[in-house]
Amino acid sequence: MSAQQAKPRLATIWLDGCSGCHMSFLDIDERLLDLVGRADLVYGALVDAKEFPEGVDVTLVEGAVGSAEDLRRLLIVRERTRTLVSLGDCAITTNVPGMRNSFGPGPALERAYLQNATLNLQVPKVGLPPLLPESLPVHACVPVDVYITGCPPSADRIFQAISAVLDGRLDEAAPETKFG
Amino acid sequence: MSEIVIEPVTRIEGHAKITLFVGADGEVTDAHFHVTQFRGFERIAQGRPVHEMPSLMARICGICPVSHLIASAKACDEILGVAVPPVAVRLRRVMNLAQIVQSHALSFFHLSSPDLLLGFDHDPASRNIVGVAAQAPQLARDGIALRRFGQEIIERLGGKRIHPAWVVPGGVSAPLSEPQRDAILASVPEARKIAARTLEWYKENLASWAEEAALFGSFPSLYMGLVHETGNVAYSDGGLRVVDGRGAHLLDGVDPRPYWDFLGEAVEPWSYLKSTYFKPLGYPEGMYRVGPLARLNVADQLGTEDADVELAEYRLRLGRFPNSSFHYHWARLIEVVHCVAMIEALLSDPDILGDDVRSRAAVNRSEGVGVSEAPRGTLFHHYRVDDNGIVQWVNLVIATGHNSLAMNRSVLQVARHYVKGDEVKEGALNRVEAVIRAYDPCLSCSTHAVGQMPLQIDIVGPEGQLLRQLSRGAG
Numbered sequence: 195m196s197a198q199q200a201k202p203r204l205a206t207i208w209l210d211g212c213s214g215c216h217m218s219f220l221d222i223d224e225r226l227l228d229l230v231g232r233a234d235l236v237y238g239a240l241v242d243a244k245e246f247p248e249g250v251d252v253t254l255v256e257g258a259v260g261s262a263e264d265l266r267r268l269l270i271v272r273e274r275t276r277t278l279v280s281l282g283d284c285a286i287t288t289n290v291p292g293m294r295n296s297f298g299p300g301p302a303l304e305r306a307y308l309q310n311a312t313l314n315l316q317v318p319k320v321g322l323p324p325l326l327p328e329s330l331p332v333h334a335c336v337p338v339d340v341y342i343t344g345c346p347p348s349a350d351r352i353f354q355a356i357s358a359v360l361d362g363r364l365d366e367a368a369p370e371t372k373f374g
Numbered sequence: 375m376s377e378i379v380i381e382p383v384t385r386i387e388g389h390a391k392i393t394l395f396v397g398a399d400g401e402v403t404d405a406h407f408h409v410t411q412f413r414g415f416e417r418i419a420q421g422r423p424v425h426e427m428p429s430l431m432a433r434i435c436g437i438c439p440v441s442h443l444i445a446s447a448k449a450c451d452e453i454l455g456v457a458v459p460p461v462a463v464r465l466r467r468v469m470n471l472a473q474i475v476q477s478h479a480l481s482f483f484h485l486s487s488p489d490l491l492l493g494f495d496h497d498p499a500s501r502n503i504v505g506v507a508a509q510a511p512q513l514a515r516d517g518i519a520l521r522r523f524g525q526e527i528i529e530r531l532g533g534k535r536i537h538p539a540w541v542v543p544g545g546v547s548a549p550l551s552e553p554q555r556d557a558i559l560a561s562v563p564e565a566r567k568i569a570a571r572t573l574e575w576y577k578e579n580l581a582s583w584a585e586e587a588a589l590f591g592s593f594p595s596l597y598m599g600l601v602h603e604t605g606n607v608a609y610s611d612g613g614l615r616v617v618d619g620r621g622a623h624l625l626d627g628v629d630p631r632p633y634w635d636f637l638g639e640a641v642e643p644w645s646y647l648k649s650t651y652f653k654p655l656g657y658p659e660g661m662y663r664v665g666p667l668a669r670l671n672v673a674d675q676l677g678t679e680d681a682d683v684e685l686a687e688y689r690l691r692l693g694r695f696p697n698s699s700f701h702y703h704w705a706r707l708i709e710v711v712h713c714v715a716m717i718e719a720l721l722s723d724p725d726i727l728g729d730d731v732r733s734r735a736a737v738n739r740s741e742g743v744g745v746s747e748a749p750r751g752t753l754f755h756h757y758r759v760d761d762n763g764i765v766q767w768v769n770l771v772i773a774t775g776h777n778s779l780a781m782n783r784s785v786l787q788v789a790r791h792y793v794k795g796d797e798v799k800e801g802a803l804n805r806v807e808a809v810i811r812a813y814d815p816c817l818s819c820s821t822h823a824v825g826q827m828p829l830q831i832d833i834v835g836p837e838g839q840l841l842r843q844l845s846r847g848a849g
Contacts, residue, residue: 210413213387214436214536220484221535223522227514230504240484242384242498242804261411263389290433293418302414310416310769311648313640313657320644321393322410346436346536 202251202360204229206238206281207271209264210291210329211257213239214346215282219254221349229353233360248274252359254281254352258291259330263323272336277359279340279367280332281352286341291329299325340367378789378798383807385485385502387437387816392785392806393644400795405786407778407810409647416768424450424737424763425543431755432537434770437480437816440473440528441748443541444610445755448744450543453759455738461728462545467610468720469531469541470746471713474609475565476524477749478666478706478713481814482572483517486703489808490576490583495801513575516568520710523565527717530554545732555721562718566680569710573684576707580691583700589791590809591699591784594619596652596662597671598776600747603627605674607712609747615672616652616662619695624654631743633754633771649778650771661779664751665813666705671695678719681712699784702812737763748773750814774815784809 208216216239220226236250237243246267253275259265272278283289294302303317303325332338342355351368358367381391389411395404415434422430431446432439444466451458458466488501491510500508507514525535531550532538540547580587597619600612613627616636625636639648640657652660662668671694675682685708692701720726737759744755751773758767788809792802 210411212433212436212439214433214439217436217536220480220521221525223518224515226503226518227507230507235502235504239387240385241502241504244382244384260413263410290418290430291413294414297417299414302417303412305417305420306412306414307641307648310639311641312634312638312653313651314642316641316643318641318643318646321391321408322412322644322646325412345433349535 200234202233203236203247203249204233204356204360205236205246205250205253205271205275207246207253207255207267208239209255209257209268209285209332210260211282211284212290213256215254215256215285215352218344218346218349219281219352222353223349225353229356246270246274250275252277252279252356254279254356255285255332256281258284258288259326259332259335260291261323261325265326265330265335268332268335277339277364278332278336279342279355279359280338281342282347283343283345285332286343288329288331289345295328298327340364342368378793380803380806383810385488386807386811387485387814390810390815392810394785394789394793394806396793396795402786402789402793405782405789406642406644407647407782407785408645412646416770419757419765419768422765424453424757424759424765427757427765428541428543429537429539435816436536438473438477438748438750439537440469440541441746441753442755443538444470444746445744445748445753447541447543448746449742449755449757450744452742452744453737453739453757453763454543454733454735456544456733456735458545458733459728459730461549461725462731463611464720464723464726465531465546465550465731466541468717468726469528470610471717471720472524472527472531474524474747474749475710475713475717476521476528477814478710479517479521479524481749481811482703482706483513483520485814486808486811487513487517489804489811490579490703494586494805494808495799498800498804501804513572516572520565520568520572523561523568523714526561527558530558542732544734547732549729549731550727552727555727559718559721562714565714566711569707569714570680573707573711576704577687580704586805586808587698587700589788590805590812591780591787592697593783593787594697595780596624596655596660597668597695598652598662598664598752599669599672600630600745600752601627601673602677604677606677607669607673607675609713611746614745614752617672617695619671619697621694624652630745630752630754633743633745633756637771639771639775645778647778648775649782650775651779658779661783662776663699663780664773664776665702665749666709667696667699667702668751669747670705670708676708676712678712678715681708681715684708684711699780699809699812702814706814737761748816750774750816751776772816774813777813777815781810781813781815784813
């Protein structure tokens, strides 16, 4: 990419996950400063953008799709992203969020708010996104371009993948991950 | 009346929005801090074998997995009915302290320093760690290096920076090797220097944040935290102390495990975050705070020399019981000094290399509670199992829930000052978010759910109609 061209636009988003994949991304340590020299961080937990921007080159998606709000956000992200990366086991397999699929959201909510509470027992609903009947992997909802496995993937693997995608070497982004 | 909605709240750890209720006269009358995601760990854990619990529970949170590992393992220790070998107790402490350092570094440098260095009214497009790196490269590098210091200790002990499987029921899975111990000790001087120069920078600039310090959750409340028998701050063990901000101890040295005797959990219809309250005072009068500000108010001293000098200056300038949540930042930096010194002290004892680090047992009790201090405050894990060690029931009381009442009140205080009518400047909204950042809430933990805490502000009219939704556009 020539100096005249704008830097590639990088975003991250986390859905139903623990943020561990984002933390592993931060574990690239000082390489973070190199990375933001090569790409603009336009959306994610570290920056103040409120709306997911248009024209994003690479988005890392952490977490499963657990609520209606997760799904709504993911659809916007996919529409505005060139290369979508499914980051970590929750995004790829649903992993921990998928553990509630066998009984569904009802019993989970009842446990937290009707049984394990002492006052105002009720399931909170006002202005809150409802949970989906089951958690879904990202690729069940939108097409995914790159998969990076791990709980979480190591910082080195994340850095290697981002570098490869930014350089346009999509095949080398996650060489160890093969499906089918 | 109208509503202002801030969504998402940015530079915080989780999914949230804020609703401000504005009366006909344009004054903010109420505020709700909504946590908008829920995961259900208390139900997910049911049916799992007890030995799996620490590793499963670590997945509540990628920021403070070690806190959950420790509290979970302590609950499991009780269920096994074992005495954890003394070396393992100390090794767990080292990992917990390293966790606090790395989490505090994330909160202070990566999330809050953009407000403090660049200003609350700075252009949101560069009001972030990249903007900090451009203006003050040393500060950004220090933040990354201090976080790395904590994360590398966790990796050297547990083999992995995030979700290490090393903390197990009965102790830890492997002893510390001499080369790893030496490598950690070799990294201490740099961490100590970073902590010291960041504190100097913070103290030099404190006067420039006087307005925010006076308004960011500045009110009396109770404070809760763990203390040793000496009255010094405790992080992995110790008794519970609750103080009222005037010097009275409402609880002192109390066994924290029967938490249901003194803590209640209330549900509000507009948040997945439960609000914990001090039962003797009821709800919501039993509002209390936990985390760095509370721990420094609760403890007599920290117990390491440099940190206690800093604590003395803190109390000299702010009083014995600072009650503004803005001072979470300063308290956090002082805790970093203390935790680094504690790590060095624990590792300087040659006994730390001992290889008796795990007690093994089958299930001997049907119930266990584990308590520790997470970076954000006191954490409780409570399990019941059957005779085969299969988990039947779980309750988790999480640091961010303790602070829920105070966070709501803080948001209201900041909004009342900066928001008039529905003409709201971006910098005012950022201050509403910044007071939340001061608490460093972890919403993954708090609803056993995580997200990047989007913040939306709704402005709701007197009849409950949505007047306006505020959100900042991206580049």
